[in-house]
Amino acid sequence: MAIDRNLPETVTPKQVRPLRVATASFVGTAIEWYDYFIYGMAAAIAFGPLFFPGVSSAAGTLAAFATYSVGFFARPVGGIVMGHFGDRVGRKSMLVISLLTMGLATVGIGLLPTYATVGVWAPILLVTLRFIQGIGVGGEWGGAVLMAVEHAPDRKKAFYGSFPQMGVPGGLIIANLVFLGLTTNLSSDAFLAWGWRVPFLASAVMVVAGLVIRLTIAESPDFEAVKQSKTKQRMPIVTVLREHWKEVALSAGAFIGINAVGYIFMAYLLSYTTAVLELSRNRILVLTLIASLVWLAVIPWASALSDRHGRRVVLRAGSIGLVVCALFLFPMINTANTALILLALLVTAVFMGIVYGPIAALFSELFRAEIRYSGASLGYQLGAILGGGIAPTVATGLYTSWSSTTPIALYLTAVTLISLGCVWLVTRRTT
Numbered sequence: 336m337a338i339d340r341n342l343p344e345t346v347t348p349k350q351v352r353p354l355r356v357a358t359a360s361f362v363g364t365a366i367e368w369y370d371y372f373i374y375g376m377a378a379a380i381a382f383g384p385l386f387f388p389g390v391s392s393a394a395g396t397l398a399a400f401a402t403y404s405v406g407f408f409a410r411p412v413g414g415i416v417m418g419h420f421g422d423r424v425g426r427k428s429m430l431v432i433s434l435l436t437m438g439l440a441t442v443g444i445g446l447l448p449t450y451a452t453v454g455v456w457a458p459i460l461l462v463t464l465r466f467i468q469g470i471g472v473g474g475e476w477g478g479a480v481l482m483a484v485e486h487a488p489d490r491k492k493a494f495y496g497s498f499p500q501m502g503v504p505g506g507l508i509i510a511n512l513v514f515l516g517l518t519t520n521l522s523s524d525a526f527l528a529w530g531w532r533v534p535f536l537a538s539a540v541m542v543v544a545g546l547v548i549r550l551t552i553a554e555s556p557d558f559e560a561v562k563q564s565k566t567k568q569r570m571p572i573v574t575v576l577r578e579h580w581k582e583v584a585l586s587a588g589a590f591i592g593i594n595a596v597g598y599i600f601m602a603y604l605l606s607y608t609t610a611v612l613e614l615s616r617n618r619i620l621v622l623t624l625i626a627s628l629v630w631l632a633v634i635p636w637a638s639a640l641s642d643r644h645g646r647r648v649v650l651r652a653g654s655i656g657l658v659v660c661a662l663f664l665f666p667m668i669n670t671a672n673t674a675l676i677l678l679a680l681l682v683t684a685v686f687m688g689i690v691y692g693p694i695a696a697l698f699s700e701l702f703r704a705e706i707r708y709s710g711a712s713l714g715y716q717l718g719a720i721l722g723g724g725i726a727p728t729v730a731t732g733l734y735t736s737w738s739s740t741t742p743i744a745l746y747l748t749a750v751t752l753i754s755l756g757c758v759w760l761v762t763r764r765t766t
Contacts, residue, residue, distance in 0.1 A: 352553075356486040357498035359552045360479040363434055364502025365509065366538070366545040367475045370441040371406065371468060372510040373534040375602035375727070378403045379609075380514075380616070381531040385449045386458045393610075393735050400727045402462050403602065406469035407724025413473025414712030415572055421478050421708035422571040426485075426555045429708070430478040431546060437471030438542030440464045445535025477712030480695045485557040485704070490642055493696035497638035500695050504631035504688075507601055510534065511624040518616055557704040571709040575702070582701040583714045585761040589650075589697075590718025592657055592754025593690045596664075596747060598723030600626070600683055603730045604668065611734070612671050622673070626680035633688025641693035647762040650697065653689030654755040660686055661747035665740035690758075697761070722750065 382399035413433070421429040443464045450457040479499035487495035513534045521530045561567055568574045575583060605623070608614045641649040660683045667679035702710035726747075733742040 353483070353486045353488065353491070353495050356552050357483040357495045359548045360430075360483045361498040361502050361505065363430060363545045363549050364475060364479045364499040365505035366502075366541045367434060367437045367472055368503050368506025369509045369541065370437050370506075370535075370538050371472050372507050372601060373441070373513070373538075374406070374444065374465060374468065375403055375598075376510060376514050376605060377531050377534070379602060379606035380518075381527055382461070385451075385527065385531070386461055388450050393731075397728065397731045397735065398458075400602075400606075400731050402458065402465055404724050404728050405462050406465045406472070407720045409466040409469025410473030410716040410719055410724075411713065413470035413475075414477060414716040415709065416470070417474025418477055418709035418712040419571055421474075421481070421712075422558075422561075422706055423567055425558055426478045426482050426708065427549070427552065429474055430482065430549050433471045433475040433478065434542060434545050434549065435471075437468055437475070438538055438545075440467035440471060441535050441538040441542075443467075445532045445538070473712070473716050476715055477708045480711065481557075481699060481708055482552070482555055484696055484699045485555040486553075491639075492699070493638040493641045493646070493693045494635060496695040496699065497635045497692040500638070500692050501631050501634050503597075503691070504627045504634070507627045508624060508631065511620050511627065513537065515617060515620045515624070518620070557707075561705045566705045568705050571706045572713065574706050575710040575713060579702060579706070579710055582761075583710060583717070585757050586698050586701060586711070586714030587717035587721065588757030589654075589754050589761055590694065590715060591722035592654065592661075592751035593687055593694070594719050594722025594724075595726040595750045596657055596661060596683065597687055597691070598726045599664070599730060599743075599747065600680065600687070603727040606727075606731070607734070607740075608668065608676075612669070614671060618673065619676075622677050622680055625677065626684040629681055630684035630688045630691075633685050634692035636692075637689040638692035638696070641696070646693050646697050646700075649693050650690060650758050650762055651755075653686050654751070654758045656686035657683075657690060658748060658751045658755055661751045662744060664747070665744045669740060701761070726750075 378399040382402070386402075387394075387398040413436075417429040417433060444461065447460055447464070448457055476499070479502070480496055483498050484492050484496040517526060517530045517533060601623070605616070605619055608619045609616045637649055637653065664679050664683055667675045670676070698711040698714055699707060701714075729746060730743045733746065734740060736742075
């Protein structure tokens, strides 16, 4: 399904520089996802004893991951609000607002007093700031992807659209490096006393750099065309829900599998391998870092393949691979063998990249330009709630109840099968 670019006469080829816009989308998105991921890592390592003391270690971890999930429930709010204004006012302005929102909330978390200082207000403030983080990242994805895709040549939509997708493993890599540096050079007591705050406070510097980059790029040519043709919708989200609810439902379903596997990979495994298998935290951070580099490399490669051979072939192959990974990830992790753990993470990273890269262009192509920000954001963020939003909490709860990872593997298999079915349906109309 091709996008109707309808470039207005005022937008010249010189103004449309897809690589520069895509790179700006990657940098800004990597910063936002760094902010988002350091929360997950802190939840796995520090938030239990600092914000939920007086309960067992397992209950504290479960409570910390529950606050982690709050950010996902805020993401559709960000997607709807910023999607509305992104379709009405412009993509660029929403990207600036989303980055500021995320940055201020992240720095705020780094300044929070703990339960020992202010009691119950500590977790309340933590949840509030996590909710604000969710609003910021909820508005980020749609704008970043659309800026990249709408500036791109017709035959390279997925490739350029993969740049903001690369921001996810990019942010994870930065977060892993920061946490690895801190946990290597600080004692556990020092990390819990003040070290956990450093990644959050450091976000301020990166946000400033990201804002400078984002303010220099041009508005999307597709949005400029919508303005000139006077086809802007008064309430884009209403139009989406009335005319394209099937596309929203299918895109959300297509996304839950990759998102659930991704957040088990990015957040839960660190907690599980260190608390249950008693493996070295630094070893797991290093292995995750290596796998994240592979994930990042596969995203543009798979996206370019989908430009050449079609979304259908690439996304269906990747989705089948994710089902297989869901079955075998935990059995291989449970061996506690470093080589097998790395192999499991690498194979999972490859299939995550194959699905995650082209899916940005696919979602963009499902909606016409005047409602595209709202439609693509809503489908993506609903899928994020049902996928990664609950995955670490569900995994923690399942293990606490059964003392086995088998229920977690079955849960991941179920959601990846649902996504496979939705991918199969939604790609029937694509090449």
